[in-house]
Amino acid sequence: DGGITQSPKYLFRKEGQNVTLSCEQNLNHDAMYWYRQDPGQGLRLIYYSQIVNDFQKGDIAEGYSVSREKKESFPLTVTSAQKNPTAFYLCASSIARSNTGELFFGEGSRLTVL
Amino acid sequence: KNEVEQSPQNLTAQEGEFITINCSYSVGISALHWLQQHPGGGIVSLFMLSSGKKKHGRLIATINIQEKHSSLHITASHPRDSAVYICAVITGNQFYFGTGTSLTVIP
Numbered sequence: 001d002g003g004i005t006q007s008p009k010y011l012f013r014k015e016g017q018n019v020t021l022s023c024e025q026n027l028n029h030d031a032m033y034w035y036r037q038d039p040g041q042g043l044r045l046i047y048y049s050q051i052v053n054d055f056q057k058g059d060i061a062e063g064y065s066v067s068r069e070k071k072e073s074f075p076l077t078v079t080s081a082q083k084n085p086t087a088f089y090l091c092a093s094s095i096a097r098s099n100t101g102e103l104f105f106g107e108g109s110r111l112t113v114l
Numbered sequence: 115k116n117e118v119e120q121s122p123q124n125l126t127a128q129e130g131e132f133i134t135i136n137c138s139y140s141v142g143i144s145a146l147h148w149l150q151q152h153p154g155g156g157i158v159s160l161f162m163l164s165s166g167k168k169k170h171g172r173l174i175a176t177i178n179i180q181e182k183h184s185s186l187h188i189t190a191s192h193p194r195d196s197a198v199y200i201c202a203v204i205t206g207n208q209f210y211f212g213t214g215t216s217l218t219v220i221p
Binding site: 090092102103104 | 118147154157159162202209211214
């Protein structure tokens, strides 16, 4: 079945460490997104990519980095520069960013900084 | 200022009740999504609307573009409907998300 796979589902990190969250899709979608979800807030956009080897900052990109070397993969690195990284992270994809098509989400990754 | 407002924030219903969740938005949109977030965190798309009304099983979604308002209705609610329901709008290349409505259906 087509879909988006995120891993790991749960991740614990010590302060000062970088961690990378994986996002893989087999939907042949051009556009991929990373969102952060905090209690009581709507999803906030971290980074998005419309095409391989290109990505753009979202509203809260500071302390995060991404890459898009393959169409299927859009990993997110949470760096030590991110001041408050404990959150739920969601990866999503759509056919194209300018398209009003359906948005597909992964199951999410919950990051806790100890 | 939130571009998308949902009400209520929390909702508890008895099994079998008719449920309505409301979404108001302040920007011009090309489409509106209703999403369902399960307790484990995964999100699925229920509807995408640009006008009128859509129905899928016990779920009905309506949108009034002039009033910038959408509603999600659940008929004959069931405990398995317990989830967070999120309204999201698309304007230009941007998605805006509401904070969600947490629904609990009691047997």
